[in-house]
Amino acid sequence: MNVRIVLLLLWLPVQAAAQGFAGLGTETGDFARPDPETVLQFPADHGAHPEFRIEWWYLTANMTGPDGTAYGLQWTLFRSALAPRDGQGWDTPQLWMGHAAVTTPDAHFVAERLARGGIGQAGVRADPFAAWIDDWAMEGPGFDDLRLTASGAEFAYDVGLSATGPLVFHGQQGYSVKSAAGQASHYYSQPFYDLSGTLTLPHGDIPVTGHAWLDREWSSQPLAADQTGWDWFSLSFDSGDKLMGFVLRGDSDFTAGTWIAADGATTALPDGAFTAAPLSRHRVAGRDVPTEWQVRLPDRGVDVTVTALNPDAWMATSVPYWEGPVTVSGSHGGVGYLEMTGYGD
Template identity: 80%
Template sequence: MNVKVLVLCLMPCLMLSLQAVAQGFAGLGTAAGDFSNPLRGRVLQFPADHGAHPDFRIEWWYLTANMTGPDGTPYGLQWTLFRSALAPEEGAGWASPQLWMGHAAVTTRDAHFVAERLARGGIGQAGVTAAPFNAWIDDWAMAGPDFGNLRLTAAGAEFAFDVDLRAQGPLVLHGDAGYSVKSAAGQASHYYSQPFYALSGQLTLPSGDVAVTGQAWLDREWSSQPLAQDQTGWDWFSLSFDSGDKMMGFVLRGGQDYTSATWIAADGAVSALPDGAFSAVPLARSRVAGRDVPTTWGLRLPARGVDVTVTALNTQAWMATSVPYWEGPVVVSGSHTGVGYLEMTGYDD
């Protein structure tokens, strides 16, 4: 039996396992069991922590980018590699409990192109190495001599991209030195970002090739139970202001919403803001893939004088993948102007 046939035979199990990873974004509120848990005070180690943490249940390498073409036309780009473990013990070959899922997308004002890859760990289909850095699934890759100098590639039925990423600032540790609390009950993840990439390269779309330049933001996160049992999804914002300052903020929805934010000054100085300091209120909804999804938001971070409206570039940026969610570029207006990305999970009905 060849590898493709084996993958097809195992695909139903793979799909069920991936869909059982979270509640809201597929059961992330279920107990961690024998998996490792994030530890407050653990010092993140680089480049080692750019790599995989197989003793944790869930992990991702998540890149989004705001770009423009030569004529100023805006575009958005997403490339994500998810790792999910069925068990905390590692195994070789097909015995590896690691499951991998890749998502890639390009968004324009009028279209949203999406592709997905699914893979088993241990057989070379997907994986991540820390130094030199290489994250791949099938023929998609984010790789380079180090985390600050990367080439990013992916292709779907109607699109492709090949872009270079060059870090222009430091890594950002969210929460307490990378220990990011997600609920009043204390669920947490290890979470850091590289929000200072300069991007250049090429998109391939049905209308032809487009040279693009812009800025990209890479999120790294791993945990084994990052949500509380009553949390059903999240609204996550990464904003890059024209001033050079940046902001990350999220709302975890549940019986009692939980918020967190990070202010990133243009020089890379970081300030973590606690639950309640950041607010996000839906201002308008759009009918997307048969459901009502908020696509215009009012965001406030009074400690930094932020009072902005965030509007989707394309309201129909629905990721119709194995675990569906909304992900797309946004435009920022109000007290601050700029661009960014919005991710919303748990709007499945």
């Protein structure tokens, strides 16, 4: 049997863990639960947490080429566990999945990798930092200075990342509540990377510069049983301020977010402070997906329209979802990224 088929069969019982829309409301069992008293420790917490069911290292970037063309980049490594322990060789219950994508105004390129932990094919090391799956890698001497590489059938990229601001902790010092019932995750970001490097597309190499945002999150039951998906926004305004906000869709929607000032100071946003309402939908992959939004944060005077650079940025992966760069207009100008999960046929 083809090894990719074997890995996919191993992945299917927990395939939705990486994107949070089918199965993430199940009970934690023997897996660890996030604790609001936990103080995140670095560099250790840049690494993996095998006692938790799910985890990801999730980087998105907004870039431009020499002619001003806008591009988006995604690099994601997901870890999902069948049991709350690590292990060596094929005995390990740790499963890994990688997604890479490049978005242009008129094209969207996607690739996926699947791996079993314990055999060296995929993993994360905290210090010096390295996250990899096959020949895709995010690595460097520290979390502030990284090189990012990935490739697919029609694209590749090799870019450098340099942090210009501090880590950002969401919720209560990295304890991020996801529902009125109290489901939560540990969640922090590095939203202050400068980026430069090279995209390789079917028509050749393109030097790019821009900014990147890396999310780190782990949990064992981050969603309530009724929640079916989320709409997640990371917005970088021309002022230097930033906004992370998400809507978790369920019987009653739940929202949360973080206001990030240009100097890195943060303000946690409680349920209801941040709102996002679809303005228009686009038919992609047999689904009607909202690709234009009105986002509001009245306490900061934010009332903006968030528009997809390419409405066809569908991730046709084992767990399908929409992910792509966006532009921001209205009370604030800027760019960002939008992820939408749980949209059915």
